[in-house]
Amino acid sequence: MASPQIPGSSKDKRQLTTPKPTALWWVLGALLLLAIGQAFFMTPGGRQIPYSEFKSLVRGGQVAEVAVGDTHIRGVLKKTESGSNAFSTTRIDDPKLVEDLDQAGVKYSGELVSRWLPEILSWVIPILLIIGLWTFFFRRIGGAEGGVMSFARSKAKIFAEDDVKVSFQDVAGVDEAAQELREIVEFLKNPRKYTTLGGKIPKGVLLVGPPGTGKTLLARAVAGEAKVPFFSLSGSEFVEMFVGVGAARVRDLFSQAETKAPCIVFIDELDALGKMRVQSPMGSHEEREQTLNQLLAEMDGFDPRKAIIIMAATNRPEVLDPALLRPGRFDRQVLVDKPDIRGREAVLRIHVKNVKLSPAVDLTKIAARTAGFAGADLANLVNEAALLAARRDKTAVDMADFDEAIDRLIAGLEKKRVINSKEREIIAYHESGHAIVASALEGMDPVHKISIVARGFGALGYTMQLPTEDRYLMQKQDLVNQMTVLLGGRSAEEVALGAISTGAQNDLQRATDLARSMVTEWGMSDKLGLVHFDQGRRARFLDVPMPLERGAYSEDTAQLIDAEVKSLLNQAHNEARRILSEQRDLLERVTRRLLEKEVMEGAELREMIDNAVPQTT
Ligand code: ADP
Ligand code: MG
Ligand code: ZN
Numbered sequence: 001m002a003s004p005q006i007p008g009s010s011k012d013k014r015q016l017t018t019p020k021p022t023a024l025w026w027v028l029g030a031l032l033l034l035a036i037g038q039a040f041f042m043t044p045g046g047r048q049i050p051y052s053e054f055k056s057l058v059r060g061g062q063v064a065e066v067a068v069g070d071t072h073i074r075g076v077l078k079k080t081e082s083g084s085n086a087f088s089t090t091r092i093d094d095p096k097l098v099e100d101l102d103q104a105g106v107k108y109s110g111e112l113v114s115r116w117l118p119e120i121l122s123w124v125i126p127i128l129l130i131i132g133l134w135t136f137f138f139r140r141i142g143g144a145e146g147g148v149m150s151f152a153r154s155k156a157k158i159f160a161e162d163d164v165k166v167s168f169q170d171v172a173g174v175d176e177a178a179q180e181l182r183e184i185v186e187f188l189k190n191p192r193k194y195t196t197l198g199g200k201i202p203k204g205v206l207l208v209g210p211p212g213t214g215k216t217l218l219a220r221a222v223a224g225e226a227k228v229p230f231f232s233l234s235g236s237e238f239v240e241m242f243v244g245v246g247a248a249r250v251r252d253l254f255s256q257a258e259t260k261a262p263c264i265v266f267i268d269e270l271d272a273l274g275k276m277r278v279q280s281p282m283g284s285h286e287e288r289e290q291t292l293n294q295l296l297a298e299m300d301g302f303d304p305r306k307a308i309i310i311m312a313a314t315n316r317p318e319v320l321d322p323a324l325l326r327p328g329r330f331d332r333q334v335l336v337d338k339p340d341i342r343g344r345e346a347v348l349r350i351h352v353k354n355v356k357l358s359p360a361v362d363l364t365k366i367a368a369r370t371a372g373f374a375g376a377d378l379a380n381l382v383n384e385a386a387l388l389a390a391r392r393d394k395t396a397v398d399m400a401d402f403d404e405a406i407d408r409l410i411a412g413l414e415k416k417r418v419i420n421s422k423e424r425e426i427i428a429y430h431e432s433g434h435a436i437v438a439s440a441l442e443g444m445d446p447v448h449k450i451s452i453v454a455r456g457f458g459a460l461g462y463t464m465q466l467p468t469e470d471r472y473l474m475q476k477q478d479l480v481n482q483m484t485v486l487l488g489g490r491s492a493e494e495v496a497l498g499a500i501s502t503g504a505q506n507d508l509q510r511a512t513d514l515a516r517s518m519v520t521e522w523g524m525s526d527k528l529g530l531v532h533f534d535q536g537r538r539a540r541f542l543d544v545p546m547p548l549e550r551g552a553y554s555e556d557t558a559q560l561i562d563a564e565v566k567s568l569l570n571q572a573h574n575e576a577r578r579i580l581s582e583q584r585d586l587l588e589r590v591t592r593r594l595l596e597k598e599v600m601e602g603a604e605l606r607e608m609i610d611n612a613v614p615q616t617t
Contacts, residue, residue, distance in 0.1 A: 028128060035117060046074065046086030054089040058104045066101065069111035160229035160260055166220040172350050173343025173375060174214055177207070177336045181222050184309055188226035188262050191307035202332045203299060206270070206325070207313040209336030212376030215313035218336060219266045222311065229263040231256065235272035235312075238291050246273070246291030254298040254308075262307035267295075270312040270330075274320045292321060299329050338374050341367050347375050351382040358398040366402050369448070373409075381405050410464075424595060426493060426501050427452045427461045432590040433492020433580055434463040434485055434507075439609055440579045441481045450590075450600045460503060476524050479514055483572035484579075486511040491576035492587060515568040516561075525564040533561065586612040 049057075054073065057063050066075035068091065077085040101108045168178050187194050187201055194201055207215040223230035231253060238246040257265050267273070274292055302308060312330060314320065324330050339347055345367035352363070370378065384405035389397040435447045445465035452461040465485075474482075490504035523530035533553055553561075580587055590608060594600055 031121070031124065035121065046088050049087050049089050051089050051092045051094075054087070055094075055100065057087075058100050058106060061104050063104065063106045065107040067109050067111040068097070074111070075106075160231050160256070160263060161223070162229050163227075164220050164224035164230050166217060166224040168221050168225055170350060171214050171217050171221050171375075172346035173339025174218065174336050175343070177209075177218060177334045178221075180332075180334050181205070181218060182225075185222055185226045188222075188228050188264070188307060188309060191262055191305070195305050201305075201307070202309070203328060204310045204312065204330035205332045205334060206317070206330040207311065207334050207336050208317040209315060210338055210374055211315050212374035213336045213338055214375045215315075215336050216266075216268055217375070219264070219268075219311045219313060222309075223264045223266075226262075226264075229260045230266060231260075231263060232266040232268060235267055235269040235274065238273045238295075244290065246288070247294035250291060250294040250298055254302060257308050258302060258306060263309075265308060265310045267310070267312040270314045270324070271316045271319050274312075274314075274324045292324075296323055296329065338372065339378075344370055344373060344378060347378045348382065351379045355382060355386050356396045358394075358396040361397065361399050361402065365399075366406070369403075369406055377409065381409055384408060410462075423460075424452060425591070426497065426503060428591045428594040429492045429496045429587070430489040430501075430503055431461045431463050432587055432594060433488040433490075433495075433576070435488075435605055436583055436587055436590060436609075437488030437491070437576050437579050438463065438465055438485045439605065440583065441484060443478060444481055444485060447602045447605055449602060450594060450605065451598065452594055453598050476518070479518055479524070480568070480572055480575075483511045483514050483569065484575045486514075487569070487573045488576045488580065491573060491580050495577060495580045495584065496587060496591070511569060511572065512565065515565045515572075518568060519561055519564045525568075527564055528557075528560060533557070583612065 054063075054075070057077070062078050064076050064078040066073055071091055072088050073091050074086070074088045077087065079085070098108070168182070171178060184202065184205060191201070207218060209215055219232070220230060233249075233253060238249050253265060257263055273288065273295070275288065299310060310330075313336075317333070325333075345363050348363045348366060352361075366381075370381065373381065381402070385397050385401040388401040388404055392401075394401070431450050431452055435450045438444045438447050447463060447465055449464045450461075451464075486507045487504075489507050490500060493500050493504070518524040519528060520533040523532065586609065589612075590600075590605065593604075593608070
């Protein structure tokens with residue numbers, strides 16, 4: 001898809017600012033000076049005397065000369081009394097003045113007082129006032145963007161955080177991401193060092209990873225470490241109802257950032273704004289696309305030497321518009337993944353800093369039990385455990401609180417729901433089935449706990465396996481075994497009760513997903529070979545189902561894929577049934593024990609298995 005370029009980078013807008021108000025003040029000042037000057041020259045000099053005195057002076061023949069103006073009469077006395085002999089008086093309507101002056105033999109003349117200044121002022125001042133008010137209000141509301149669009153700024157609350165307190169010390173379990181970001185910190189601290197050698201600085205860094213893994217936290221940590229201002233805005237804040245507002249906001253954000261460089265601009269949840277542009281017949285995504293285009297234009301436009309790093313975070317990189325990922329934009333992607341066992345321990349260590357722990361609490365064990373937890377989940381877990389301990393008036397948080405908090409978080413809160421005895425029996429067989437199959441197969445994670453206590457929605461019971469280490473690669477046999485364990489629940493119901501229930505829906509779904517991935521993505525089917533059948537973009541970090549997109553393959557291939565998936569599932573199903581039939585006696589005993597105790601630890605299960613005698617039917 002082509003990316004439309006928007007003419008007019010960030011540099012063009014500089015000329016659009018309002019005329020400098022200083023020029024206006026110069027004009028005003030000059031006029032004021034003129035007025036003062038004129039007043040100074042026009043006001044009559046000399047001694048101010050009352051009109052009556054003036055008249056008597058005239059009659060007394062003491063006045064030598066006068067100039068009669070519109071409002072004033074200025075004159076000079078004949079003989080010097082005390083220094084100055086100039087005088088002036090305010091003119092009064094006096095028809096006999098000229099007569100008197102003639103009689104006294106005073107030399108007189110008319111004086112024309114210029115009226116231009118008051119006249120000009122009478123229309124200039126209102127105009128100046130209007131202009132003044134106008135600029136005043138616009139500066140208050142709008143500013144550089146001026147007038148109508150100015151509300152875009154006021155609503156966006158774009159402000160730079162100048163003193164971010166987060167550092168890399170506050171983030172754990174994402175060492176690789178932190179390592180990559182350290183480079184960015186170095187650059188922000190000392191941009192010149194890198195640019196003088198002609199090096200190109202990364203412009204955009206995209207943090208991708210599942211929710212709650214600390215992407216937002218990492219971005220803040222970069223700002224905190226580099227001690228630079230941090231502009232942050234969420235992608236959804238750009239998308240408004242009114243067309244053009246988002247684009248104006250982007251422009252605003254970048255023009256502010258340029259004044260604060262070096263700095264970081266962080267756009268959280270980039271997917272809200274950067275979704276792929278689509279050709280829609282309705283043209284309904286006008287606003288979002290305009291905003292996205294503006295973002296692309298700004299990223300291309302700003303000076304790469306300005307030391308502005310644009311960071312963004314998303315947990316759905318697959319929906320982003322490809323134009324965003326092009327060189328010069330978010331060309332650096334940093335994976336922020338869920339922490340492994342050691343990472344989880346480190347994250348826990350950070351979050352228990354302000355919690356009173358009993359000495360018996362073993363964070364390593366907690367880390368082992370929380371596979372799949374993201375950083376935010378672990379923070380939540382610590383808090384939950386602390387709350388539980390407080391509710392029980394304990395003086396410190398102990399291991400039991402953590403255990404319960406984990407159980408709660410894993411399967412939702414314990415639910416007081418009545419399950420009839422028939423249902424309980426089915427659930428017990430089902431969970432025993434999972435546990436026994438998992439124990440019987442080679443290389444499976446040991447069973448940690450079996451429970452038939454109903455929790456949350458949907459989960460009527462669970463069998464928890466505890467990994468002894470984190471895995472990054474699976475072999476085909478591991479996958480088949482995992483499918484077998486998943487189908488162990490359903491198989492136990494069949495073997496023991498000869499009837500099946502709806503309780504296996506989630507198991508079946510997961511097993512089918514596995515089988516399908518084996519066939520279409522991992523090249524593990526003999527019939528289909530190594531071909532990767534593109535299933536469209538998958539939500540890599542979220543459990544949201546993506547719309548089913550069928551890849552580019554024929555109907556025949558589709559049928560073949562379905563057949564292969566089915567055959568893998570059948571294979572796993574048969575294996576599970578075989579194991580459970582051989583261990584029919586064990587299945588019975590584990591189920592009875594479960595019905596009795598509701599929860600069973602892995603150690604107890606292993607003990608029962610060791611004592612079991614395999615039987616052949
Ligand atoms: P994301 O942006 O990836 O969804 P956040 O950065 O918003 O995740 O994380 C939410 C909270 O979870 C953080 O404020 C922090 O308390 C905790 N957290 C998440 N990941 C980590 C981590 N790797 N180390 C320490 N704390 C974390
Ligand atoms: Mg976030
Ligand atoms: Zn199950």
